Each structure stands twice: as structure tokens, then as C-alpha cells.
Amino acid sequence: MKIALLGYGKMGKVIERIALERGHEIVLKKDEFNTYDGLSTADVAIDFSVPTAAVSNISSCFNNNVPVVSGTTGWLEHFDEMVALCNEKQGGFISSSNFSLGVNIFFELNEYLAKIMSQFDSYKVTMEEIHHTQKLDAPSGTAISLAKGVIENSNYANWTLDQAKSNEIHIEAKRIGDVPGTHTVTYDSIVDSIELKHTAHNREGFALGAVIAAEWLAGKTGIYSMKDVLNLK
Template sequence: MKIALLGYGKMGKVIERIALERGHEIVLKKDEFNTYDGLSTADVAIDFSVPSAAVSNISAAFNANVPVVSGTTGWLEHYDEMIALCNEKKGGFISSSNFSLGVNIFFGLNEYLAKIMKQFDSYKVSMEEIHHIHKLDAPSGTAISLAQGVIENSNYSEWTLEEAKNNQIHIEAKRIGEVPGTHTVNYDSAIDSIEIKHTAHNREGFALGAVIAAEWLAGKQGIFSMKDVLNLQ
């Protein structure tokens, strides 16, 4: 399979290594210094760039009739535009805040726990996420996905970085050293606490999941998620 890498930072380089190990070919390593030359020859594009470049990268791929796997976060105010473009071009698209197998299992566990805790008003939910100091967006896309998973299965209505009021979920975003990513969901009461936590040890899980998603998406049309890729529906 021919893969275009849209974004060639630390994640892009790990994705490149894993893709090559799995027998794929890299036809484009797009960064801020080069063009999209070679994109049209790709079977699939993997976008791990920065928020300011994501829309341009995804648009270029759809316009070149190349399906896209995007792990860039912090650009979701333009998500509906990209969905519309994908549908217009009859493309394929998977956008996820986190491609790690473990994290996607964690998403399912989070939603299941939220359904259980909905009936126990004495517990208040909050979240913490810790990432490396180079991460540009806060809170992380993974934390937002976790919060949305709770909101969709409970009486909470929104998340906030500030002190939580009424039906808000407080997210504490920390930037420390080179931490790949740690996410914790807490349910606290006056009597006890319940906590679920996912800790990434390196970037390998994110990269492998993105390559697996690209392998799954190649040749498909439509809007999909990691639940489709991993059959977690």
C-alpha cells in the first residue's frame, strides 16, 4: 500500500517506521517545507500534523481522491466542512483523537461506566490529562472524547477547563516533560472515589493504530471511526 504522510514530526517518523515494517511504501513526507507532490499516487493519507495545517492537508487529500486517516487534534471547528468535502468527493475518512487500541478500549469502558454512574448523583465526575510540553492543544482531543462519552451517557451537558458548575465536567490539562499521554476519569463522593486511567508508555500504540486504520480504510468510501476499524460497536 502507498501511504502519504501529512505531517512529518515525531509521530510521522514513528508511523513511517511501522508502515515500512508492515510492507508499505511512503510516497510523500509532507512538512512545512515541501509540496503535496506525490499525494495523488497514494492509496491513503495519514495526517498527524498541527491544528493550523490539518484542514489544508485533509482538503488536499480529498481533492486528490485519496482517503484520509487524521489523528491531528485542535481543528474540530472545521470538522463539518471536512465531512462535507469528503462526501462531495465520495472519499473515505477516519478522524480520531487517539488511534491507540488501548485508548479505544478505554473509551468503551468510560461510556459503560458513565451509564452506570448516571443513577448515583452523589458522585461527581472530573478528568485529568497529562501530555508532553510540546503539545499545542489543551485539553487533549482524547480528553474531549472522554468527556463527550460521559455527556452522551449521563446528565452532564458540557466540559470546562475552569471550575465546574452545575452539569459541567472539569478537565485539568497538564503539560509535563515528555509524557506521551495519561488520561484519568474520576468519580468522587464524600464516601469514596472510583477512578479509571489509561497511561501511554510511548508513541508506538498511536502510530500502529493509525497504520491499521489506514490499512482498513484503503478502498472504502464513507465516514468511519476506530469502533469500525476495531469492531468495537
């Protein structure tokens, strides 16, 4: 399979190594200094760039009939535009805040726990996420996905980084050293606490999941999620 890498930072380099180990070919390594030359020859693109480049990268994929897997976060105010363009061009698209197989299982557990805990008003939910100091957006896209998973399965209405109201989930975002990503969902009452936690040990899990998603998406059209890739629906 021919893969275009859109974004060639730390994650892009790990994705490249894993893709090559799995027998794939890299036909483009796009960073801020080069063009999209070679994109049209790709079977699929993987976008792990920066928020300011994501829309251009994803649009270029659809305009070149290349399905795209995007793990870039912080640009989702343009998500509906990209979905519309994908549908117009009959493209293929997977966007996820986190491609780690473990995190996507964690998402499912989070939603299941939220359904159970919605019956018990004595518990208040809070979240904490810790990432490396180079991460540009806060809270993380993974933390936002976790909050949405709770909101969709409970009486909470919103999340906030500030002081939370009774119907809001407070997210504490920390930036420490070279932490790949730690996310904790806590249900706290006066008698006890329940914690659901995922700790990434390195970037390998994110990269492997992205390559697996690209392998699954190649040759397909439509809008999909990691639930489709991992058959979690």
C-alpha cells in the same frame, strides 16, 4: 500499500517506521517546507500534522481521491466542512482524537461506566490529562472525547477547564516533560472514589493504531471511526 504522510514530526517518523515494518511504501513525507507532490499516487494518507495545517491536508486528500486518516487535534471547528467535502468528493475519512488500540478500548469502558454512574447523584466526575510540553492544544482531543462519552451517557451538559458548574465536567490539563499521554476519569463521593485510567508508555500505540486504520480504510469511501476499524459497534 502506498502511504502519504502528512506531518513528519515525532509521530510521523514513528508511523513511517511501523508502516515500513508492515511492508508498506511511503510516497510522500509532507512538512511545512515541501509540496503535495506524490499525494495522488497514494492509496491512503495519514495526517499527524498541526491544527493550522490539518484542513489543507485533509482537503488535498479528498481533492486527489485519496482516503485520509487524521489524528491531528485542535481543528475540529472545521470538522463538518471536511465531512461535507468528503461526501461531495466521495472520499474516505477517519478522524480520531486517539488511534491507540488501548485508548479506544478505554473509550468504550468510559461510556459503559458513565451509564452506570448516571444513576448515582452522589458521585461527581472530574478528568485529568497529562501530556508533553510540546502539545499545542489543551485539553487534549482524547480528554474531550472522554468528556463527550460521559456527557452522551449522563446528565452532564458540558466540560470546562475552569471552575465547573454542577452539570459540567472539570478537565485539568497538565503539560509535563515528555509524557506521551495519561488520562484519568474520576468519580468522587464523600465515601469513596472510582478511577478509570489509561497511561501511554510511548508513541508506538498511537502510530500502530493509525497504520491499522489506514490499512482498513484503503479502498473504502464514507465517514468512519475507530469503532468501525476495531468492530466495537
